[in-house]
Amino acid sequence: MGGAMNTNTNALARRVASAIFILWLAGCAHTEFHTQACLSGVDVYESTASGSNVGSVTFSGTDGRIVEPCQGTTAGQGGFWTASFNRADTVRLAQDAFVEATILGGEWHWWPVDGTLQSGSVTGGRLLWPTNMNHNIGGCGYGVAQISVTLTVRQDRPGTGTFEGCLDTTQLDPTLQWIVYPPRIWGKLTLSAP
Numbered sequence: 001m002g003g004a005m006n007t008n009t010n011a012l013a014r015r016v017a018s019a020i021f022i023l024w025l026a027g028c029a030h031t032e033f034h035t036q037a038c039l040s041g042v043d044v045y046e047s048t049a050s051g052s053n054v055g056s057v058t059f060s061g062t063d064g065r066i067v068e069p070c071q072g073t074t075a076g077q078g079g080f081w082t083a084s085f086n087r088a089d090t091v092r093l094a095q096d097a098f099v100e101a102t103i104l105g106g107e108w109h110w111w112p113v114d115g116t117l118q119s120g121s122v123t124g125g126r127l128l129w130p131t132n133m134n135h136n137i138g139g140c141g142y143g144v145a146q147i148s149v150t151l152t153v154r155q156d157r158p159g160t161g162t163f164e165g166c167l168d169t170t171q172l173d174p175t176l177q178w179i180v181y182p183p184r185i186w187g188k189l190t191l192s193a194p
Contacts, residue, residue: 037063037112038070039081039163040186054104056096058084059185063112070165070188071141081189083163085122085149093131097135101127103149108163110189118155118191125149140166147187158192 024124039188041061048055063079064070089099110118125148130136133143140146144166151161165187 009171018044035118035189035191036058036066037065037077037079037110037187037189038186039063039110039165040070040184041081042181043183043187052084052144053089055089055105056084056086058082061185063189066188070186079111081108083108083149087127091178098128098130101112103127103147108138109153118148118153118157120152123150123152125163129169133170138166141168143170143175147185150190153191153193157193159191161189161191162171163189165189 004104020088026110039061040061043057044060045058046055047057060080060082063077063081065077083106086104087103088104103122106122107122108122109118127145127147128137129145130143136142137144138146144170147163147165147167149163151163153159153161155170167185169183
């Protein structure tokens, strides 16, 4: 009887080990690589076609380590990024709380501190602006817009990504009203590749 029990125990152990090994292989086959960084920067170029509600904008800035939430105040890590996209303004009010602009598409490039280029396309997104300085959308601050962008990645591990953050277009120094600053942008970049 002891030999039969030992044989059953060994067979069960082999089945469990085989199941664990198969699950491990399946996990390796579907491993996803995630990259996250806080990005912050400024509007370096903006244009709108005459008589059109479609405009293009280019932002550029530095990256920083992930500190939730990304506020654009962390020290840079030595990386550099730039993004350009077209947007179409739609004066769509929701209970007089915000104005929405649709992001139509564009491109982005990010050079982390290790110098490895990450780039791809901006596939869409939206901007939500408060209608006045008394509204705070998504915790960005009073009068500050919320931005949400979807991305593709074209590098050695093609994939997708998002940028979720804030766009401050208030542009005035509250203590020196005659000084106009370029719009600031900050938020979290998340890239995923299978």
